[in-house]
Amino acid sequence: MFVIKCPHCFEAREEEEFSYGGEAFVARPTSPETESEESWGDYLFMKRNPKGWHWEMWGHSTGCRKFFVLKRNTANHTTVGAWTLAEARKIYDAEEATA
Amino acid sequence: MKKDYSIWKLLSQGLKHHEGWTPAWRSPEIKSSYDVVIIGAGGHGLATAYYLAKEHGIKNIAVLEKGYLGGGNTARNTTIVRSNYLWDEAAMLYEHSLKLWEGLTEDINYNVMFSQRGVFNLGHTLQDMRDIERRVNANNLNGIDALALNAQEVKDRIPMINISKDTRFPIMGASFQPRAGVARHDAVAWGFARAASNYGVDIIENCEVTAMDIVNSAIKGLQTSKGYISTSKVGCVTAGHSSVMAKAAGIRMPLESHPLQAFVSESLKPILDTVVMSNAVHGYVSQSDKGELVIGAGIDHYTSYAQRGSPHVIEHTAAAIIELFPMFSRVRMNRQWGGIVDTTPDACPIISKTKVKGLYFNCGWGTGGFKATPGSGNVFAHTIAHDEPHPLNAAFTLDRFHTGHLIDEHGAAGVAH
Amino acid sequence: MLNSTTTNISEFSPVMQSPLHPFGLTSKQEKVNDGKGVWANEIPLLGYISLRGNSQNAAFVNAVNSALNVALPTQACSMSYTAWGSILWLSPDEWLITCKRDQRASLQGALETALADIHSQVVDNSGGYTTVLLKGKNASEVLHHCTVYDLNMLQAGKVVGTTFGKLNFYLHQHEDGYYLVFRRSFADYIWRYLERSALPYGFGIAQLNDGL
Amino acid sequence: MSNRISHKNSRVDLNRPLTFTFDGQSYQGFAGDTLASALLANGVKVVARSFKYGRPRGIIGSGAEEPNALVQIDVGARTTPDLKATQVELYDGLVAGRTSGWPSLAFDLKSVGGKFSRFMPAGFYYKTFKWPTKLWPFYEDIIRRAAGYGKSPIEADTETYDHQHHHVDLLVVGGGATGLLAALLAGRSGLKVLLVDDQSELGGYLLSMPNILIGGVSASTWSANIINELQSLPNVSTLSRTTAFALHDMNMIQAVELLQDHLPHAARNNAQRRERLHRIRASKVVLATGAFERPLVFGNNDLPGIMTASALTTYLNRYGVACGKNAVIMTSNDLVYQGAVDLAEAGITVTIVDTREQINPEWAAKTNQLGIKVYVGYGISEAVGSGAVQGVQLVKLGSLKNVVTAKGPYVPCDVLASSGGLSPTVHLFCHDGGRPQWDDARLAFVVSANGRAKDGIFCVGAITGVFALQEGLAKTHDTIAELLTGLGKTINASGLVLETDEIAVTPARRIFNVPDGKDGYGAKAFVDFQNDVAVTDIHLAVRENYRSIEHIKRYTALGFGTDQGKLSNVNGFAIAAEALGKTIPEVGTTTYRPAYTPVSFGALAGAHVGDSFEPRRYTAVQTTHERYGAEFEPVGQWMRPWYFPKPGEDIHAAVNRECLATRNSVGMLDASTLGKIDIRGKDVREFLNRIYANAWSQLAVGKCRYGLMLDEAGMVMDDGVTACISDTHFLMTTTSGGAARVMTWLEKWHQTEWPELEVYMTSVTDHWTTAALVGPKSREVLAKLCTDIDLSKEAFKFMDWRDGKVAGVPARVFRISFSGELAYEVNVDASYGDYIWNELMKAGKEFDITPYGTETMHVLRAEKGFIIVGQDTDGSVTPFDLDMAWAVGMKKPYSFLGKRSLARSDTSRTDRKQLVGLLPEDPNVVLKEGAQLINSSDITPPVAMLGHVTSSYHSAFLGRSIAMGFVIDGIKRRDEEGNNIVYAWAEGKAVKVKIVSYVFVDAEGARHNA
Secondary structure (H helix, E strand, O other): OOEEEEOOOOEEEEHHHOEEEEEOOOOOOOOHHHOOHHHHHHHHHOEOOOOOEEEEEEEOOOOOOOEEEEEEEOOOOOEEEEEEHHHHHHHHHHHHHHO | OOOOOOHHHHHHHHHOOOOOOOOOOOOOOOOOEOOEEEEOOOHHHHHHHHHHHHHHOOOOEEEEOOOOOOOOHHHOOOOEEOOOOOOHHHHHHHHHHHHHHHHHHHHHOOOOOOEOOOEEEEEOOHHHHHHHHHHHHHHHHOOOOOEEEEHHHHHHHOOOOOOOOOOOOOOOEEEEEOOOEEOOHHHHHHHHHHHHHHOOOEEEOOOOEEEEEEEOOEEEEEEEOOEEEEOOOEEEOOHHHHHHHHHHOOOOEOOEEEEEEEEEEEEEOOOOOOEEEEOOOOEEEEEOOOOEEEEEEEEOOOOOOOOOOOHHHHHHHHHHHHHHOHHHHHOEEEEEEEEEEEEOOOOOOEEEEOOOEOEEEEEOOOOOOHHHHHHHHHHHHHHHHHOOOOHHHOOOOOOHHHHOOOOOHHHHHOOOO | OOOOOOOOOOOOOOOOOOOOHHHOHHHHOEOOOOOOOEEEEEEOOOEEEEEEEOOOOHHHHHHHHHHHOOOOOOOOOEEEEOOOEEEEEEEOOEEEEEEOHHHHHHHHHHHHHHOOOOOEEEEEOHHHEEEEEEEOOOHHHHHHHHOOOOHHHOOOOEEEEEEEOOEEEEEEEEOOEEEEEEEHHHHHHHHHHHHHHHHHHOEEEEOOOOOO | OOOEOOOOOOOOEEEEEEEEEEOOEEEEEEEOOEHHHHHHHOOOOOOEEOOOOOOEEOOOOOOOOOOOOEEEEOOHHHOEEEEEHHHOEOOOOEEEEEOOOOEOOOOEOHHHHHOOHHHOOOOHHHHOOOOOHHHHHHHHHHHHHHOOOEOOOOOOOOOOEEEEEEEEEEEEEOOOHHHHHHHHHHHHOOOOEEEEOOOOOOOHHHHOOOOOEEOOEEHHHHHHHHHHHHHHOOOEEEEOOEEEEEEEOOOEEEEEEEOOOOOOHHHOOOOOOOEEEEEEEEEEEEEOOOEEEOOOEOEOOOOOOEEEHHHHHHHHHOOOEOOOOEEEEEEOOOOOHHHHHHHHHOOOEEEEEEOOOOOOHHHHHHHHHHOOEEEEOEEEEEEEOOOOOOEEEEEEEOOOOOOEEEEEEEEEOOEEEEEOOEEEOOHHHHHOOOOOEEEOOOOEEEOOOOOEHHHOEEEOHHHHOOOOHHHHHHHHHHHHHHHHHHOOOOOOOOOOOOOEOOOOOOOOOOOOEOOOOOOOOOOOEEEEOOOOEEHHHHHHHHHOOOOOHHHHHHHHOOOOOOOOOOOOHHHHHHHHHHHHOOOHHHHOOOOOOOOOOOEEHHHHHOOOOHHHOOOOEOOOOHHHHHHOOOEEEEEOOEEEEEEOOOOOOOHHHHHHHHHHHHHHOOEEEEOOOOEEEEEEOOOHHHHHHHHEOOOOOOOOOOEEEEEEEEOOOOOEEEEEEEEEEEOOEEEEEEOOOOHHHHHHHHHHHHHHOOOOOOOEEEEOOOOEEEEEEEOOOHHHHHHHHOOOOOOOOOOOOOOEEEEEEEOOEEEEEEOOOOOOOOEEEEEEEHHHHHHHHHHHHHHHHHHOOEEEOHHHHHHHHHHHOOOOOOOOOOOOOOOOOOOOHHHOOOOOOOOOOOHHHHOOOOOOOOOOEEEEEEEEOOOOOOOOOOOEEEOOOOOOOOOOOOEEEEEEEEEOOOOEEEEEEEEEOHHHHHOOOOOOEEEEEEOOEEEEEEEEOOOOOOOOOOOOOO
């Protein structure tokens, strides 16, 4: 039962206000027609599904209706923060670059 | 295989203070090499090892378990067994499993208490009823027992159920599979462990796989917390942790691991002699031999490996049960828990070879794995032994997520497991 | 045109019904007294305008400010009360403007004119919403039966979108009570839920002072 | 026989007698009693029969730990099974029943089988009942009848429940000495504090130990002072009769408050709830949950009259009940001595059997003074008695090892208590992943005061293994000081003196299972009373290699009862550890799961039952629909009119009438539930091009177009008509059930993938009432109400929309048709919805205008071959499968959602299941929706299936049955004479069917273009 601080409403709110939106930053291929069947299928269905830190999208369904990004540990349900899509992108990219 | 569990043995041991019972399964030292290694000593993994030994003559098998055997989803489910699936591929696989269930107690000489008390899948809308009709007809054409019932017929068989038209989701009818039922979950793991062990399978508990040794896209061995094991065939049956094992092998899976919660009531005198499932209201209920109402909830929407979910899911399911059975409002929840279920986009499992030679995956059972235990092990053993799928699992490949040939129990059946 | 409400009604006598009309609240209302802990009533048939635009865009904000003659609340969860109603911040690019029904057309017209060349959206949603005023000594207690939101955080001048039972609503607090703003089709569920939640405290239909 | 004594500190009011019945017998108790204390006061020893062996059982504990005394309270709709008598507050007229013992408590049939208990060890059922297999249902039926405690009610619950949410700075769980102190110290600092406690009054174990002096005043005075001050603090709330039963992530605690069960029926308030579930979100949590006393395990330790030492003391001091006249207390520690002294002072003969070699000299002196006989270095090997304890057999214990060195005397008694130490109540601490640590000095699984401080969880009192009161209070002070410091606050303990007159504690003996010198062949020694788990069962499990503690627990059922092993778990772990040759921490604990104590389904559900289970959404025309006698169909959250039966009509008659009236004259449908999304911005056409399969670049202002929406896998997910209001303004409609999903879908793609597109979306679903006026006379009806729109065929064409006034109300009229008829959808502000509906009905009267519901809508659209997403599609259907290539703009520059997936090798097959029309050979046979289509009427499973019937109706207009469905390669087969016959299988029959076009009425469109 999470408390999530919505990066748009700037307030900690109960999990029931939000809906889970799956893995964040699954980029849609820019040119789908040139994707192979395998790479398109990977985009559609393959997930990181990590045990540990997970960058994921949530929507503030009952509040501002914005999608945002939460970094959450799937092993113990701790969170380090929630950011707008644009803010999160920078942190995520920096993290991916060092990974 | 020795079949020494019987009433006579029990009586004779009773006179000897039960001191003559031997271990149900051996706990041998791990060897450095095996013909086949199964990762995960849940019901599916143990069943795989059992059938590999029994039907395929492979004796040098290890089953590695990072915790204690049968401690994952095998120990955390609501024990429903049925085979009334819509699509041929799924129906045939689960029916194969159901047939194995029907002879399992005898086959493994361990009473798994398979109780064919029937399963009702309730329909609450006109579309539910169309889907039920469609599924029941498909089942009958596939030779699977199934009936479509109207609300009164449901009431006749379950007198406690509320079929009032004034409820938010009035019960309009149900599909009913008489041969379906429930079983004793722990007994399945223990029974398969004992039977596999009797065939010489080494079950190694508290042994975690830490890395996979893959050379030229072929499996060579496993690094474990108890040392290195060389092997050319590895079957991975780790349910909620399948993505973690896949990552170790450098492959991605179309899986998401979600909490699935369940709870039991305090023990009651017999009140419900069948299994009632409602996907529309998210509640599944049966009564165990011990008298507890065993109740399953819907999955939590987020991914998690923590074996717990959010309380509002349980609260909703309690409300759903009260909608179906208003008299259970004063019955009390004794214990709740969560498992980790690995869900696929089409709600069907993956029983498949991978691009790593000798590495096989059996995963993605979502909320429906328990019922498949013997069937899953049986076809997976075939797949590993022959390096080719059994006809019954040929459709359950990883490849279908690329070609689009999904087996869409999700979209089509709208029936939870 | 759709945006005009000044209709010459000769042969027709259009009748408006608020979303809670079926509950017949008008006939049940009474003067608020100490005998009951929770009082509520619908503030029927207000005008509602949905406004969207980029609050980072000064041109948009200026245009709105000048059209409405009041500062658009751009702080998260903030709102403005005006002579003619209120402006509720719903998200960084979304607001709900409430007003007396007969002012809706002119406000909307002013907004549309001012925003003609600025990326934005102005939509009449008057048929789609209603407002319930909730007050009484147990009002916050009863709301805590209905929403997961922490009402301690709801100072005057703040508006939040949160849960009401299994639905959502917007909530703000002003002077004598809480204002619950929600969709027309939610009215039956929300009102019944409110009635049921208030039962242990005593629930009355409050006589309304004129307007908001 | 009354065991009631007048006791100065008793919380029972002897001036308020109450009558109650148990198991058909009438008794008297007093206000303040629990059912258990009242039964004990009346000398009732046997309250239950054991689960497996049918052995007589009595009350062991005094609270949530009670394993035996499960009772059925009340009758009829209020009957409640499996309550613990120790937790049931007595009220006048209470009716309690037994939950075990058949035919009676005095004689239980199971006890006959119980004589053969040696043949029923742990897990015996796994080894037997297997032969013959077909008899298992018979065996199982017997097992089931033997199992189970109380009876479920069979009437619907008439009482109500709700939820309340709390958001506090600090939640204190437990209202004993340390919990009270913690709440006070935190409350004084100004924090918003909530204190919950499961008892009827605050005080915790102080209620059982009223004679201890704290700060020079009696414990009862001390706690009364604190409670008074707490009540004076506006920032502190307390909830009694409230059990915190689960702790979830980020300190969400669920607690259940019992509001009415303690009241006599006449005093219960129908407006009040029976129970309330509090959901408490706390920044910080202080667990002051205390500990349970652990009994020692010995032979026949389940005889009625045997209890924990703390229960014996509690019954004496709190309830004024002397559970016997001649008490024996066995102990491994100092904790029992104060209670023994209290008993002796109350005139009860007390004998102490202390397993230690040495006892505390201060207690030795006190007991000596009071004439309490203390056997030092002895244990009880076996309790003796028939139906109740009558005496104990002592054995001399080894000084280092727990072995018998000599037989001791036999001591008669009528009550026997034991203490093996305390087990901290760590449940909540562990629910969301916390783990207790074994403390070898304190012989307990404990948690440290600040072990989870980073999560905001602090622990005080006995849960931390601090069992002495003075030390507990001092450490509570320090822990709260630390907590407050972390919040930048300072502690204020002024006026609080925390010294007590306790006697300092000396070490306990490490003993769990008292040896009997018979190598386990002696009398059965129970570890878990509720599940009849004996020491030998644990040994058997280990022998059979069930060596993980989870295996042992599951194989024996240790701790699986409704007491959740509160008395038995640690003894079980210790006995298992010994059998395994491991230490207790090596064995570990099992996982603690909610609920700490059982909680009713009703409380869990709260108000979310009945009308509030799930929302019902209604349109503005609802009351009028009801007036017209509509039957309703739920569509998503909406309630839509299904059909409008006239008196005497069934659904078929009504629908036939509605269909004919609409096709021949005019009908009206409430289409307000369709999702409506207003979309604006300069990129709106591009946005729609990406979202929809069709192309939107060319749609002219004033025009509408049908749109098909796909998911990224290429499967149809929604459809609807979208209108071009201006070049930068479109109004999209969606299916009724899909509106919210589509709105989220649009926002998600816009926000995450295409933020550069200038569009805004707003839901206007609720704003508009949509009355679909359908049929050849619709123009004439509309013309009566609308003069400012040119309704002529030429000026207002099919798929146009116009603004105007209808019945004096501003309206937007769409000339679109979901029936194939001439039709107008009149949209007005929903405030006018009911008005406009009734005006249209009036205007249509001369044409016998007929309101119709979803069923007629389905028939009309099926006659025309229009699909319903969700009925004719199921998430596995592409536009090509629907023969709707015309709705797919393959040439659009941006690869619209789902496009690439359509080209996948399986998805692009041309022989997939495809939508076709189906005509039964017999026009009077209406196919069953969901019938499977097969090639032959020969049914020998498995039969290959070609597809299924998705929609099927009797068409009154055509005078025959029609259907739609999917058939493998159906589009090709449709056109091949000789290959276009299939069979529809349902209800055990195969019906011959011809594959045809799915358009049955007006293929050329003359009617809708009229």
